[in-house]
Amino acid sequence: KAAGAEVTGVCSPAKTDLVRALGADHVLDYTHDDFADGTHRYDLILDIAGNPSLSRLRRALTPSGTAVIVGGESGGAWTGGFGRQLRAPIVSLFVRQRLVMLASKERAGDLVRLTPLIEAGAVTPSVDRTFPLxxxxxxxxxxxxxxxxxxxxxxx
Ligand SMILES: NC(=O)c1ccc[n+]([C@@H]2O[C@H](COP(=O)([O-])OP(=O)(O)OC[C@H]3O[C@@H](n4cnc5c(N)ncnc54)[C@H](OP(=O)(O)O)[C@@H]3O)[C@@H](O)[C@H]2O)c1
Known part of the structure; x- marks a missing residue:
């Protein structure tokens, strides 16, 4: 959102207000709405949860859109839940859409980019609670x- 995108957030009903408050233009409740029902096509999908199949991700992308697979909550018997991540680069070779996986690292350069956005209030980290060590x-x-x-x- 801070980079100028029109953002749709997907979450459970209890968190729609939070996601809207964080700046999402549209919010989908995953217990009712299917982001891949063809109503909208997205240029970029950050796939953080829900384990949508690669075909569902592709259905929700524009013809040259990108899906970044960050993670998901259930594991597979053989691949420990990494099956989509392993298949994504192979499928990507044969289609116009890009399906990539993210392996996040703590990089000083990223923090240098984020800090002014946080200081300007354009990005607000949502911290529910703090706990002592x-x-x-x-x-x-x-x-x-x-x-x-x-x-x-x-x-x-
Ligand atoms: N690739 C990497 O480098 C990397 C780095 C860090 C984490 N990860 C992975 O990324 C994933 C998310 O990490 P996290 O720390 O953000 O986990 P988290 O704090 O537990 O958040 C997971 C979120 O997923 C939401 N969710 C569950 N089912 C969903 C669905 N069907 N559709 C949409 N949202 C759904 C939950 O929202 P509700 O509570 O509203 O249901 C929850 O807020 C994990 O699988 C983690 O292992 C990957």
């Missing part, structure tokens, strides 16, 4: 509950 087990339990809105931070 000695309560990290409680933090992990809270994370697993699925109720966290945004992220948890550990103070040291």
């Amino acid at each position: 000695e309560r990290v087990a409680d933090a992990m339990r809270y994370l697993e509950s699925g109720k966290v809105r945004g992220k948890l931070a550990i103070t040291i």
Whole structure:
């Protein structure tokens, strides 16, 4: 959104207000709406959850759009949930759309780009709660509950 895109966020009903407050122009509730039903085609999909198949991702992309596969919550028997990530670059060789996987790294350059956006209020990290280091087990339990809105931070 800070880069000028029109953004659609996909989340559960309890978090639509949060996602809208973070700046999304449109919000889809994944318990009712299917982002890949053909109503809209997206230039870029950041695929963070839900494990949509590559064909569903392709259906939701514009003809030359890009899907970046970040992660998903369920594992596969043989590939540990990485099946889509492994197939994506192969499928990409034969279609106009780009299907790529992300392996995130902590890079100083990224933080240098993000800092002025945060300072200007264009990007607002959503921190639900902070926990001291000695309560990290409680933090992990809270994370697993699925109720966290945004992220948890550990103070040291
Ligand atoms: N590639 C990399 O380098 C990299 C780096 C970090 C993390 N990851 C992976 O990225 C994924 C997300 O990490 P995270 O730390 O952001 O996890 P997280 O804090 O647990 O967030 C996961 C989110 O997924 C949402 N969600 C669940 N089912 C969904 C669906 N069907 N459609 C849309 N959203 C859905 C949940 O929203 P609700 O609570 O509203 O259901 C939750 O907010 C994980 O699989 C993680 O392993 C990858």
